[in-house]
Amino acid sequence: MQEIRDAIMSGERTAEAFGSLQLPETFRAITVHKDEVDMFADRASRDKNPQESLHLDDVPIPELGPGEALVAVMASAVNYNTVWTSIFEPVPTFGFLERYAKLSPWAKRHDLPYHIVGSDLSGVVLRTGPGVHLWQPGQECVAHCLSVELEHHDGHSDTMLDPEQRIWGFETNFGGLAELAIVKANQLMPKPAHLTWEEAACPGLVNSTAYRQLISKNGAGMKLGDRVLIWGASGGLGSYATQMCLAGGGTPICVVSSPEKAEICRKMGAELVLDRREGGYHFWNEENTKQNPKEWRRFGADIRKLTGGSDIDIVFEHPGRETFGASVFVTRKGGIITTCASTSGYMHEYDNRYLWMNLKRIISSHFANYREAWEANSLIKRGLIHPTLSKAYPLEETGQAALDVHKNAHQGKVGVLCLAPEEGLGVTNPEMREELLPSINRFRNI
Numbered sequence: 001m002q003e004i005r006d007a008i009m010s011g012e013r014t015a016e017a018f019g020s021l022q023l024p025e026t027f028r029a030i031t032v033h034k035d036e037v038d039m040f041a042d043r044a045s046r047d048k049n050p051q052e053s054l055h056l057d058d059v060p061i062p063e064l065g066p067g068e069a070l071v072a073v074m075a076s077a078v079n080y081n082t083v084w085t086s087i088f089e090p091v092p093t094f095g096f097l098e099r100y101a102k103l104s105p106w107a108k109r110h111d112l113p114y115h116i117v118g119s120d121l122s123g124v125v126l127r128t129g130p131g132v133h134l135w136q137p138g139q140e141c142v143a144h145c146l147s148v149e150l151e152h153h154d155g156h157s158d159t160m161l162d163p164e165q166r167i168w169g170f171e172t173n174f175g176g177l178a179e180l181a182i183v184k185a186n187q188l189m190p191k192p193a194h195l196t197w198e199e200a201a202c203p204g205l206v207n208s209t210a211y212r213q214l215i216s217k218n219g220a221g222m223k224l225g226d227r228v229l230i231w232g233a234s235g236g237l238g239s240y241a242t243q244m245c246l247a248g249g250g251t252p253i254c255v256v257s258s259p260e261k262a263e264i265c266r267k268m269g270a271e272l273v274l275d276r277r278e279g280g281y282h283f284w285n286e287e288n289t290k291q292n293p294k295e296w297r298r299f300g301a302d303i304r305k306l307t308g309g310s311d312i313d314i315v316f317e318h319p320g321r322e323t324f325g326a327s328v329f330v331t332r333k334g335g336i337i338t339t340c341a342s343t344s345g346y347m348h349e350y351d352n353r354y355l356w357m358n359l360k361r362i363i364s365s366h367f368a369n370y371r372e373a374w375e376a377n378s379l380i381k382r383g384l385i386h387p388t389l390s391k392a393y394p395l396e397e398t399g400q401a402a403l404d405v406h407k408n409a410h411q412g413k414v415g416v417l418c419l420a421p422e423e424g425l426g427v428t429n430p431e432m433r434e435e436l437l438p439s440i441n442r443f444r445n446i
Helices: 002-010 015-019 080-087 094-101 197-201 204-215 238-247 259-268 293-307 324-330 352-356 370-381 395-406 430-444
Strands: 026-033 055-060 068-078 114-116 121-128 140-143 146-148 165-167 180-184 188-190 227-231 251-256 272-275 312-317 331-339 361-364 389-394 413-417
Touching (some): 002 068, 026 395, 068 140, 080 395, 121 197, 197 413, 227 238, 227 324, 238 259, 251 259, 259 272, 272 293, 293 324, 389 430
Parallel strands (some): 227 251, 312 331, 331 361, 389 413
Antiparallel strands (some): 026 055, 026 114, 068 413
């Protein structure tokens, strides 16, 4: 891998030079092992440790298929789907790989006794498969995580509706937490030239997810002046929603869990912040079996104190079970609750009277299609939205990075250096970076 790293670091990016680089037989990758899926069977979710299940292995380079690209990964990042994979919840991801393998001989490559994880990357294209003509070896890139076959008619108005849509690195193999990764060419997007490798790697999944959920017509379709309640507003997903709300003329009402996280939101430019722990909201009883509508009302009253008496137009929902009843309640009549993920549990409960009788809408949102991901990446490229990277670990310490996310001990995104030997490399437009440096540093140091 040293020859590949040296070529990237040299700055000479001709297709001929990169196309002639000798590929190694193996590369290092972060994996989970199929024979270990029961290793946490006797533990509660909170006690499962990704450091025990995530391995750094030498793995062979798979054959490159039609429409695919082999990318030298300079940096990646940890998302909550990596945590799910590492603790084998809600199900082991090997079932996804087994089902995918039945699709075609090329898909069969993904069914292995190990799963290379990771749904973000920044890097350089090394090889392209048959049928790829918009990308060439030597081009810098980032990747979004939608892997889609696009044979079925349902995928052609919105690729997220394709029945063979999968999240790369979670429902497919050969993910981004590795020295090399295989992606479809229609996952690739230009790397923002003013960002370092680790900064460029971290927005892909969360930035695109936030864009579809909050801005796109497929999500809430936020408009100028909307009041948006954002759960976990300082975190990997919520920090992008907060930035988009501010940039789009909305008013974010940021919900966080500590004074430190409240200060992060204020540094981003948000003025209305609720610390839910300081507020002591108990939406559920101690047994977590019954909700308390009085606490919904108290929460709603505190929101009105911040907004001058107004209710919420849009709720940006992702915690799930713990907060969903409250989210439905506090939304204004005719408002929208847009939901993705469910980090506190999938079985949501809410009082349907507050939804049905007040004409509220629940809109589901899951990642983003290529167009939405491209638009979200364009906001990063133009310096309108900034990466929220709090820390970057070396590849060898990915287990600790995943543990940080699992324990909610992080702010913003947690990055991972793959082939990049150190932080701070990869900037090719220093003039733009210098101009944006105050904003970059403000979000980098959250």
